[in-house]
Amino acid sequence: MGSKRVSLEVSEVCAEAVRLADVDVVAAYPITPQTHIAEVLSEMVADGVLDAEYINVESEHSAMSCCIGASAAGARSFTATSAQGLALMSEMLYIASGLRLPIVMALVTRTLSAPLSIWGDYSDIMSVRDCGWITLFAEDGQEVFDFTLQAFRIAEDERVLFPAMVCMDGFHLSHVLEPVDVISEEEARDFLPVYRPKYRLHPSDPVSMGCFAMPDYFSEIKKRQDEELKGSYPVILEVWREWEERFGRRYAPLMSYWVDDAEMILVIAGGYAGTARLAVEGMRKRGMKVGLVSWKLWRPFPLDDVREILGKAPLVLVVDRALSVGGAGGPIANEIRAAFYHEKVRPQVVSMVAGLSGRDVLQRDFEAMTKRAMELAERGEIPYYEMYGVRE
Amino acid sequence: MSEERAQLLKGFTPKKLPREEYFGPGHRACQGCAPAVMLRHLLKVLGPNTVVATATGCAEIISSPYPQTAWKIPWIHSAFENAAATAAGIEAAYKALMRKKRIPKERIYVVSLAGDGGTADIGLQALSGALERGHDCIFICYDNEAYMNTGIQRSGLTPFGASTTTSPAGRIFKGQRTWKKDIAAIAAAHHIPYVATACVSYMKDMYAKMIKAADTRGPSFLHILAPCPTGWRCPPDMAIEIGRMAVQSGMFHLYEVENGVKRLTVKVKERIPVKEYIRAQGRFRHLTDEDIEEIQRRVDEEYERLLREAGEMA
Numbered sequence: 001m002g003s004k005r006v007s008l009e010v011s012e013v014c015a016e017a018v019r020l021a022d023v024d025v026v027a028a029y030p031i032t033p034q035t036h037i038a039e040v041l042s043e044m045v046a047d048g049v050l051d052a053e054y055i056n057v058e059s060e061h062s063a064m065s066c067c068i069g070a071s072a073a074g075a076r077s078f079t080a081t082s083a084q085g086l087a088l089m090s091e092m093l094y095i096a097s098g099l100r101l102p103i104v105m106a107l108v109t110r111t112l113s114a115p116l117s118i119w120g121d122y123s124d125i126m127s128v129r130d131c132g133w134i135t136l137f138a139e140d141g142q143e144v145f146d147f148t149l150q151a152f153r154i155a156e157d158e159r160v161l162f163p164a165m166v167c168m169d170g171f172h173l174s175h176v177l178e179p180v181d182v183i184s185e186e187e188a189r190d191f192l193p194v195y196r197p198k199y200r201l202h203p204s205d206p207v208s209m210g211c212f213a214m215p216d217y218f219s220e221i222k223k224r225q226d227e228e229l230k231g232s233y234p235v236i237l238e239v240w241r242e243w244e245e246r247f248g249r250r251y252a253p254l255m256s257y258w259v260d261d262a263e264m265i266l267v268i269a270g271g272y273a274g275t276a277r278l279a280v281e282g283m284r285k286r287g288m289k290v291g292l293v294s295w296k297l298w299r300p301f302p303l304d305d306v307r308e309i310l311g312k313a314p315l316v317l318v319v320d321r322a323l324s325v326g327g328a329g330g331p332i333a334n335e336i337r338a339a340f341y342h343e344k345v346r347p348q349v350v351s352m353v354a355g356l357s358g359r360d361v362l363q364r365d366f367e368a369m370t371k372r373a374m375e376l377a378e379r380g381e382i383p384y385y386e387m388y389g390v391r392e
Numbered sequence: 393m394s395e396e397r398a399q400l401l402k403g404f405t406p407k408k409l410p411r412e413e414y415f416g417p418g419h420r421a422c423q424g425c426a427p428a429v430m431l432r433h434l435l436k437v438l439g440p441n442t443v444v445a446t447a448t449g450c451a452e453i454i455s456s457p458y459p460q461t462a463w464k465i466p467w468i469h470s471a472f473e474n475a476a477a478t479a480a481g482i483e484a485a486y487k488a489l490m491r492k493k494r495i496p497k498e499r500i501y502v503v504s505l506a507g508d509g510g511t512a513d514i515g516l517q518a519l520s521g522a523l524e525r526g527h528d529c530i531f532i533c534y535d536n537e538a539y540m541n542t543g544i545q546r547s548g549l550t551p552f553g554a555s556t557t558t559s560p561a562g563r564i565f566k567g568q569r570t571w572k573k574d575i576a577a578i579a580a581a582h583h584i585p586y587v588a589t590a591c592v593s594y595m596k597d598m599y600a601k602m603i604k605a606a607d608t609r610g611p612s613f614l615h616i617l618a619p620c621p622t623g624w625r626c627p628p629d630m631a632i633e634i635g636r637m638a639v640q641s642g643m644f645h646l647y648e649v650e651n652g653v654k655r656l657t658v659k660v661k662e663r664i665p666v667k668e669y670i671r672a673q674g675r676f677r678h679l680t681d682e683d684i685e686e687i688q689r690r691v692d693e694e695y696e697r698l699l700r701e702a703g704e705m706a
Contacts, residue, residue: 024485024488024489024492024494025481025484025485025488027481027484051488051491051492052488053484053485053487053488055480055481055484055525056525057477057480057521058517058518058520058521058524059517059518059521061473061474061477061518062474062476062477062480062517062518062521062522065470065471065474065477065478065480065481065518066477066478066480066481066484067481068468068470068478068481069445069468069470069477069478069479069480069481069482069483069484069485070481070482070484070485071481071485072468072478072481072482072485073443073481073482073485073486073489074485074489074494074495075481075484075485075488075489077481077485091471092470092471092474095470095471099470194494201443201466201467201468201482202443202466202495202500203440203441203442203443203465203466203500206440206463206464206465206466206467207466207467208456208461208463208466208467208468209467209468209469210456210468210469210470211456211457211458211459211460211461211469212452212453212456212457212458212469213458214457214458217458217459221458
């Protein structure tokens, strides 16, 4: 039995991938717009189609703490959250990475309060940018499915042993129905065998996890964590190659379109890349040399891909769905700027902040931002950032 | 109760205690640290098939300076407020992995270990969640009545009147201005199978309760008073004696709540005045006789209530 095409809400797609991963422990707390994932997983456990312990924790902090305990004991562990939930568990995200536990999390991206808003943007994920997790941005339901299964395989690889999160846009992606190719249980088992941890909390071989480090060890431990997270990059590419061979779908850290002769490359992460692609396609038809990058791998930061692909054009427009309040530009834009600072040839980088709290960014908006970016570059007046479409 | 453990409690003497040490010597506790004594004996009771999740705090900081460890059993520390949630995750993992035949089916004791702050203040939410969900874990609060490892700051379990670095005895306020939070009653309100208070100074009583907690299926909660000479301002060789005085004076009570039934396990025939207990410690040295009388009145009231609840008084 091979893959089959099904029509599912993307939250269900995520849950289905988790079921196929045969997770042992799920610990989750409800928060909009993540709730459907938690609900579907608890139904699966209640119906016996997923043999896992489902822990109805009393907070996201405990959700991640339970995942840490479970993963340390050798269980394949999963949780899902959004915005405030991510902020509440952020302390534990750093610890999960520091303890090198291959937990997988779905982050259904949503804006951080205040004002309270349940709608989507990337302020939550950007707030934990440095937590040491492998981080993937999904653009559509298929990527949510593929990345979720891949995340377990990458995270549990002995050369990696880091937690991994798959980000999907709240509502705009999590709550839409999409046709998705779902692999069979046999295929899933073959791709993702049972997790056999190298070290686990068990009386048969006692270990201490989470010892404190004094300054004489701390920097060495951190340096190693940084190098080894970066070292997961070739493993991620290896898993993506294998996935392509098995299932025919190709992935890259930056998925690029029409970039080779582009005079400007538009960069965006997540579900809004779909609309951006239509806009870029339209502009191409009208003879404008515009390219597109849909960002997939956020951490480890794909420095070489950024330099190689975005270096092809003299101008880069980055549309960030997060604002660094009081800062000097959109978070993705600023990392791109930093990546090019020491390069002899570097593109001009225009940072636009748009689509905050789920505000729609339509094809015409991408076209307007493109026009604006070109004007700013032409005039040589590129500001730190501009917020697009905001009423003054 | 296993035969071996039952034998241990018959004619309880130090020489009958298990010789195996699972909390290794050479850890960095202060002299006279009663929590360290408690830990050593806890692991003697539970043995090698035990895994401990420890909150940030004294027990963690004295035992695990990388690259050393005092723990000869599997041990994890992740954060301050989440020992109960971490233990819950471990318990759930063992349940799933044993059911799915990934690890051998056997009894492994899962312990959540936190101090008074890690249990009753910052850790209360995670503890309540874990108790309510019914995880098969032993939840232990070792109570040294303040945040000792960070420099003796007050917690919700610091007794009234005690001077700490954040409830100092000043010109206007005389130390801690709140009464000790009844954490055992809070745990018992979750209607879990077993709740008990204990004190390192009453070794046999503590052993009996640790054994009962081990034999409980489902959550058990032990609130263990463990004097801290450093923070209580008394000589290190007084730790056990001070603990005994806490019980003898009625400042701390030894009881258990088994399936909802409360029972005094150590009955104090003739209580000593709280003044004797208080005057033995530097943390109370600013209190006047009138202040101590107020504490005595409160202790008398609480003691009467306890006797009523435990069916010792009509």
